[in-house]
Amino acid sequence: MRVADERDVEALAALRRAWLEERAGAPVDDPGFEAAFAQWWRTEQPRRTFWLAEVGSDRAGWTPIGSINVVEIVSMPRPGSRGGRVGQVGNAFVLAGFADRGVPRALLEAAVDHAGERRYRRLMLAPTAGSASFYRRAGFAPAGETLLVLDPFAAPDPG
Template sequence: MTIRRAGAPDVPALAEMRHEWTVEWSDGETVDDPDYRARFAAWFAAEPGRLWWVAQDGPATVGMLNMVVFTRMPRPGRPVSRWGYIANVFVRPKYRDAGAGRELLDAAIAYARDEDFARLVLSPSERSVPFYRRAGFGPADNLLRWEG
């Protein structure tokens, strides 16, 4: 398994995994959306503050993770700091429970440490909570949420 930063050449594989994620979470229901891949590519290009990692088994892309990076507003007497929001973690079923997800998460955490991020946050599915807890994530009791 190889973990690496992803970029524009990976867009087709990322779009395909996002499609697989959607089908899996909708209990196998497929959606006919002929413009999806073009919309995904345009969205990817418009998200320069989002970092991507992929897991590869040989030439096959088998997992993905992205992180949105936020730069905090400067404060007098303090250096500018950043934080990250981890999103859209997906590993193809055949590769689950074999370390790919943890390696993707470890790569994002290492980046955040190297860049001296103030924090990393995420919004886990109920099923993924144990996975993130094992990696050291805990409740974010100091956040509020608005749902419009």
């Protein structure tokens, strides 16, 4: 487990593609994806930390098997408070063949340790239905119903 850097963009893009293809059950034809991912990486890099899980050795080489990232959100200061930072966990993925070998837990622990080191006030995430119990077992709890989402392209509710 290690923090990813610019040299890992190709591996992270391959994992992102694998994530979608595992869910779709088929290859996804998008020849421009890797370039789009690399551009996104460069844009996000100043505020986002990625971890890469690998198997292998220095001698035989390393194979990426999973990743996770945390985006840092800095609160606006106000009179009497200088704000603070929170982290948003995102894009956690482990290849199916390694999901039951402790890799998801190790990736999440890296993100939680990072949150402590950066002194985040909280660490948030939006789990899928299938991953919610994993995060609850790791100590995450519902934060109420304070998050509202708007799809700006959806037709407004006439009621």
